[in-house]
């Protein structure tokens with residue numbers, strides 16, 4: 151069964167994984183620390199870092215898996231959505247390697263791969279299930295009917311959930327990405343502040359109003375007390391996290407009830423959030439759903455999820471020509 155090299159380079163992580171018959175033998179992630187001083191990912195710097203990282207990352211993934219280039223039977227590659235320059239580095243590398251080894255190339259949609267991360271290790275969800283995919287660039291409610299038949303039933307109209315964490319973190323004076331730090335601070339503090347939740351019909355989301363109200367709140371309080379942020383950072387983080395989690399869980403619950411599914415999952419970088427994981431578990435107990443959260447290492451961007459998505463495509467004989475081009479915006 152196929153030995154697959156998978157590569158992920160859509161944002162600020164260069165990652166390579168080796169899967170043997172769907173089993174992850176290695177999953178190497180090179181994080182790019184350069185962006186933290188800019189308060190967000192700088193696309194041009196990301197592409198350059200991918201170019202530096204890609205050869206050693208792939209070499210390390212092969213070494214850790216105990217495999218050689220000649221053992222590879224296919225290459226899975228993220229084709230989008232993401233930063234175009236970053237995607238181009240991964241796609242060009244993957245094409246060249248597939249051509250030189252004369253093995254098939256398999257293009258993978260990054261957002262579908264976040265969902266398919268649930269099939270890396272059991273217990274696997276059964277179809278159909280609803281997945282809330284929450285990352286730095288996307289917030290989607292997806293009805294998952296099979297490994298590749300997925301329907302987006304709702305999404306954000308402006309900022310993504312991860313973006314809301316990161317942008318509000320910037321207002322709080324925290325580094326990038328702020329999500330993990332807000333999560334840690336929120337765990338140690340009470341959420342006493344009330345921020346408005348958007349009233350968006352259907353299954354769509356909006357987070358830009360929350361960001362604005364946080365900005366005004368912090369500005370106003372700093373005028374009264376210049377040390378407001380330092381004194382209240384824990385409460386601010388806990389209250390922000392609580393509001394974001396409430397917005398997400400309410401829509402997820404509405405979708406699961408109206409589509410009458412019994413299994414519910416979360417995926418993407420924000421699914422690492424302790425508050426969201428706990429709220430999902432509680433909703434699961436209340437509504438008697440089976441709930442699924444990915445292992446931490448498979449929440450944020452990684453090549454293992456690209457590998458499992460490529461594995462299922464390999465089994466279905468879905469290979470890609472060598473003239474594929476990446477796309478910054480890519481529907482399913």
Ligand code: KG4
Nearest residue numbers: 285286287312327329333419420423450451
């Ligand atoms: O899926 P991902 O690694 O990359 C994208 O495809 O965007 O998600 C990154 C996002 C960032 O916005 C980051 O702040 C957020 O996930 N994130 C978190 C946590 N860990 C990562 N947000 C809240 N709590 C966390 N523990």
Ligand code: ZN
Nearest residue numbers: 264285419451
């Ligand atoms: Zn992602």
